[in-house]
Amino acid sequence: MTDLTRLTAAELAEKIHSREVSAAEVTQAHLDRIAEVDESVHAFLHVDAEGALAAARAVDGALDSGAAPVSSLAGVPLALKDVLTTRGIPTTCGSRTLEGWIPPYDATVTRRLREAGLPILGKTNMDEFAMGSSTENSAFGPTRNPWDHSRVPGGSGGGSSASLAAFEAPLAIGTDTGGSIRQPGAVTGTVGVKPTYGGVSRYGLVAFSSSLDQAGPCARTVLDAALLHEVIAGYDPMDSTSINAAVPPVVAAAREGLRGDLTGIKVGVVKELGGEGYQAGVQRSFEAAVEQLRALGAEVVEVSCPNFGYALPAYYLIAPSECSSNLARFDAMRYGLRVSDDGSRSAEEVMSLTREAGFGPEVKRRIMLGTYALSSGYYDAYYGSAQKVRTLIRRDFDAAFERVDVLVSPTTPTTAFKIGERVDDPLAMYLSDICSIPSNLAGNAAMSVPSGLSDSDGLPVGLQIMAPALADDRLYRVGAAYEAAREPVLDRLPELKGAV
Amino acid sequence: MPNISREEVAHLAKLARLAVTDKELDVFAGQLDEILDAVAKVGEVAAEDIPQTSHAVPLTNVFRDDAVQPCLSQEEALSGAPAAEDGRFRVPRILGEEQ
Amino acid sequence: MTAVADLMDYAEVVERFDPVLGLEVHVELNTKTKMFCGCPNLFGGEPNTHVCPTCLGLPGSLPVVNGKAVESAIRIGLALNCEIASWCRFARKNYFYPDMPKNFQTSQYDEPIAFNGYLDVTLDDGEVVRVDIERAHMEEDTGKSLHVGGATGRIHGAEHSLLDYNRAGVPLIEIVTKPIVGTGARAPEVARAYVTALRDLLRALDVSDVRMDQGSLRCDANVSLMPKGESEFGTRTETKNVNSLRSVERAVRYEMTRQAAVLAANGRVTQETRHFQEADGTTSPGRTKETAEDYRYFPEPDLVPIAPPGEWIEQLRATLPEMPAARRERIRTEWQLTPEELRDLFNSGAVELVEATVAAGAKPGEARGWWVNFLAQEANSREVELTAMPITPKQVARVTELVSSGELTNKLAREVVKGVLDGDGEPDEIVEKRGLKVVSDDSALLAAVDEALAAQPDVADKIRGGKVQAAGAIVGAVMKATKGQADAKRVRELILERVGQ
Numbered sequence A: 001m002t003d004l005t006r007l008t009a010a011e012l013a014e015k016i017h018s019r020e021v022s023a024a025e026v027t028q029a030h031l032d033r034i035a036e037v038d039e040s041v042h043a044f045l046h047v048d049a050e051g052a053l054a055a056a057r058a059v060d061g062a063l064d065s066g067a068a069p070v071s072s073l074a075g076v077p078l079a080l081k082d083v084l085t086t087r088g089i090p091t092t093c094g095s096r097t098l099e100g101w102i103p104p105y106d107a108t109v110t111r112r113l114r115e116a117g118l119p120i121l122g123k124t125n126m127d128e129f130a131m132g133s134s135t136e137n138s139a140f141g142p143t144r145n146p147w148d149h150s151r152v153p154g155g156s157g158g159g160s161s162a163s164l165a166a167f168e169a170p171l172a173i174g175t176d177t178g179g180s181i182r183q184p185g186a187v188t189g190t191v192g193v194k195p196t197y198g199g200v201s202r203y204g205l206v207a208f209s210s211s212l213d214q215a216g217p218c219a220r221t222v223l224d225a226a227l228l229h230e231v232i233a234g235y236d237p238m239d240s241t242s243i244n245a246a247v248p249p250v251v252a253a254a255r256e257g258l259r260g261d262l263t264g265i266k267v268g269v270v271k272e273l274g275g276e277g278y279q280a281g282v283q284r285s286f287e288a289a290v291e292q293l294r295a296l297g298a299e300v301v302e303v304s305c306p307n308f309g310y311a312l313p314a315y316y317l318i319a320p321s322e323c324s325s326n327l328a329r330f331d332a333m334r335y336g337l338r339v340s341d342d343g344s345r346s347a348e349e350v351m352s353l354t355r356e357a358g359f360g361p362e363v364k365r366r367i368m369l370g371t372y373a374l375s376s377g378y379y380d381a382y383y384g385s386a387q388k389v390r391t392l393i394r395r396d397f398d399a400a401f402e403r404v405d406v407l408v409s410p411t412t413p414t415t416a417f418k419i420g421e422r423v424d425d426p427l428a429m430y431l432s433d434i435c436s437i438p439s440n441l442a443g444n445a446a447m448s449v450p451s452g453l454s455d456s457d458g459l460p461v462g463l464q465i466m467a468p469a470l471a472d473d474r475l476y477r478v479g480a481a482y483e484a485a486r487e488p489v490l491d492r493l494p495e496l497k498g499a500v
Numbered sequence B: 001m002p003n004i005s006r007e008e009v010a011h012l013a014k015l016a017r018l019a020v021t022d023k024e025l026d027v028f029a030g031q032l033d034e035i036l037d038a039v040a041k042v043g044e045v046a047a048e049d050i051p052q053t054s055h056a057v058p059l060t061n062v063f064r065d066d067a068v069q070p071c072l073s074q075e076e077a078l079s080g081a082p083a084a085e086d087g088r089f090r091v092p093r094i095l096g097e098e099q
Numbered sequence C: 001m002t003a004v005a006d007l008m009d010y011a012e013v014v015e016r017f018d019p020v021l022g023l024e025v026h027v028e029l030n031t032k033t034k035m036f037c038g039c040p041n042l043f044g045g046e047p048n049t050h051v052c053p054t055c056l057g058l059p060g061s062l063p064v065v066n067g068k069a070v071e072s073a074i075r076i077g078l079a080l081n082c083e084i085a086s087w088c089r090f091a092r093k094n095y096f097y098p099d100m101p102k103n104f105q106t107s108q109y110d111e112p113i114a115f116n117g118y119l120d121v122t123l124d125d126g127e128v129v130r131v132d133i134e135r136a137h138m139e140e141d142t143g144k145s146l147h148v149g150g151a152t153g154r155i156h157g158a159e160h161s162l163l164d165y166n167r168a169g170v171p172l173i174e175i176v177t178k179p180i181v182g183t184g185a186r187a188p189e190v191a192r193a194y195v196t197a198l199r200d201l202l203r204a205l206d207v208s209d210v211r212m213d214q215g216s217l218r219c220d221a222n223v224s225l226m227p228k229g230e231s232e233f234g235t236r237t238e239t240k241n242v243n244s245l246r247s248v249e250r251a252v253r254y255e256m257t258r259q260a261a262v263l264a265a266n267g268r269v270t271q272e273t274r275h276f277q278e279a280d281g282t283t284s285p286g287r288t289k290e291t292a293e294d295y296r297y298f299p300e301p302d303l304v305p306i307a308p309p310g311e312w313i314e315q316l317r318a319t320l321p322e323m324p325a326a327r328r329e330r331i332r333t334e335w336q337l338t339p340e341e342l343r344d345l346f347n348s349g350a351v352e353l354v355e356a357t358v359a360a361g362a363k364p365g366e367a368r369g370w371w372v373n374f375l376a377q378e379a380n381s382r383e384v385e386l387t388a389m390p391i392t393p394k395q396v397a398r399v400t401e402l403v404s405s406g407e408l409t410n411k412l413a414r415e416v417v418k419g420v421l422d423g424d425g426e427p428d429e430i431v432e433k434r435g436l437k438v439v440s441d442d443s444a445l446l447a448a449v450d451e452a453l454a455a456q457p458d459v460a461d462k463i464r465g466g467k468v469q470a471a472g473a474i475v476g477a478v479m480k481a482t483k484g485q486a487d488a489k490r491v492r493e494l495i496l497e498r499v500g501q
Ligand SMILES: [Mg+2]
Pocket: C107, C139, C174
């Protein structure tokens, strides 16, 4: 019998809907795989075997009774980043401060997944409150890259991408504030998409930086990502920044792309995202990818986005500023951790002691950085200037998209780095997101799709594709065409062992 | 430009309600200084006439109807509380005042 | 506990100093739901039952603006003669306080929805003072804490606190005046008159319950003094917790006398928050802040800007009721009232009732007389609000009609009104049931007249002899015999007829 964990979500859905296999069998196969390998990968913070199987059996029951599948992915299980609230299932955001918290409500994304019949296998590991690029900032220990257990799986959504690369789940949900879907996708050899800001509801997504956060699909193929995108996207009146417009035709675009013809598509190579500071293997992989796009019929031109060099500094002002405010609610009063409440201390003292104990160093660092950037004397020079840079970045994108349909760059300058290598050097860590951040600042859509292995170290590299806001379908058209022209990267994944 | 002192870090920590240790004060002072140095670069291009972008998508006037929606039950509301009493969240004595 | 502050005699205060006022009023809107979520906006309730993820500040929750609250804010702005922003945003005001679930208040900062307006305020003697409005902006209320274990149940000495977030997220409009200068000795009165006028305006707009006792209208009074002849403002204090109109006046007056004493002794007024003590009319200092608060305001990323279209604003302008000041002027001219009469009418809080009574057919003078005098006194002795008295303007109008047609005397009319108040029915039913109708049947009256004349033959003789004034005694006897239900004028005529005068 085929190993169910090796199939794509589209294949699984087809087998489930044709009753060749049951959703429960598929779910069980993945739960077994988790039990087998997750001790070494540590992609999951919480596995909800019972809930997942119950959801799978509900899908099977409906199909058995002759009902049509409730969605294109009904019965296909998935892994959910632990930053989205799940009623009745712990949600920790990788933080001590929320250890054991069981939300009394579902995020809109969670609700849509449940309604579409996707069993939730569990909650995936992440950098604490999504702050990081390596998943080492999780209070519950790092996730390991399935390609090399001594390396990081990227971050903040390292757990989601690693669960895909380790075949623990066929689909996963991530969130991307500065690259947290795309960069882990790149370094694990999987696909990750940051939809247009406002395309997927943020209701129930525990906020890191509200104006940048966006949930999106993670998968092993572009088509799978498109199918998942369609399930979670769409207008939500509970999120004021949700766009009230039709979801771009992403699935149709992916299918169109799979035909392998990019004639008529204009691709812009961003001059500023590459060259110095980029690993040679990454750079070569990117150049080969560009050649491949040309071979598929695309017209390729170089495009300059002169302000992209200011994106990283702007991001490291805006995101910490917003996070300093968003994380103020973790104060030991209404939920979450409370320490030192011995009856002698005031609420103020207990707040400060709990926040000190509940947050890790990166979170504290960003809270203090944001507090500083918003202070009355510094606001204009820091936060205000960063918001101006954001305007400039958007203008760069607007000008570029006047000339081309999509922009491309490497997703991240290097392949997966070693665990521990950058933890004490925040600035070096921040460089991981240098290519992905502009799209968060401007709100447009972007994808990372595997572009083979780096000839420097044999580790996966990602190709980033960027499209204008609300033109997410272009990512899928180009991404699927490119993917179809290449050998699947994950076929070269070394066999995972049960334990390190 | 910035040269952030231990005292300033202590002040920030107080504003942010973080009871940081002395050791952290030193570490954070050094790191914040370094980061602020790097991010101050935004000032190079932030000219007077450039508008600030606070929102990634240019939406306006998103309103909700004034219609009552279901609430959480008291039990659900208090389900995550570190301590509760008489249907309320129980917290240590409050010293400060409302603003 | 607190030292008694030195106070300067008020006459001396106003001789030596000019007061500067600044009033901040918070109004809870009477929308059905909260500012940013669909929880009911209700006063009280079982603790933590009007809450949802959003107003509890649960991780992941998001706000969505209540359109009705924006509408109310714009209407308030228009009524206060403000400009309405063509584009504005919400901001986050960051500070930690357990009553505030997110540890930031979603409020407007440098982009209020309404700004640069004024409110004309009429003082007791009819003088009109224009109070300039700086801004009116939208924000949200906090939850409430209960302090347990302290001697008085108050914050000081409490062992722990209990939090209820039912009120968290209730829509608030904060209305801030520009500095009010040049009011001199009348500053405390101006402060009260302003809050009164604002309350009446908000009530007319039907945007709030405006109950100071329940906290749906709250006033903070900023007061500073500057020596006569100077133009630079002195250091101000902000007095909170002023929970009635009378308290507004008392608090301002107290702060003036307290600050004057400090300044006269070459002291410096501390910039601080002070609390008003209802019991003795004093103010006491709050905790002095070690450092100036830094609220780190920034635009609320979870809410998009508000850009009210011009047509919407004009539609809302068309819904504005007659403004209290305009109404006052209209009533004065229509009913030809003296300044004193106008003042008494407005102070009685019976304007709507009198208007409705007039609309139901009563003459303005009579309607006013009933409500401002008789019914106001009755309300007072029954300890209910005049507006809550169990009698309708229509019923009052019917009573005045019965008096004008001669069917009731004024005295009987009062009895009928009391009957209505006691729940005995409609005026006509009461007249009927109690037989209160003026006895106008001559034959019944004649019998009583004859009886009275027979009982007092000496008086009858006097009348016959031309001493017409003596008839008064007989009239009295007839009235007594008819229990006051006779028309005294007719009785007199009958007496004179009977004795052949
Ligand atoms: Mg305020």
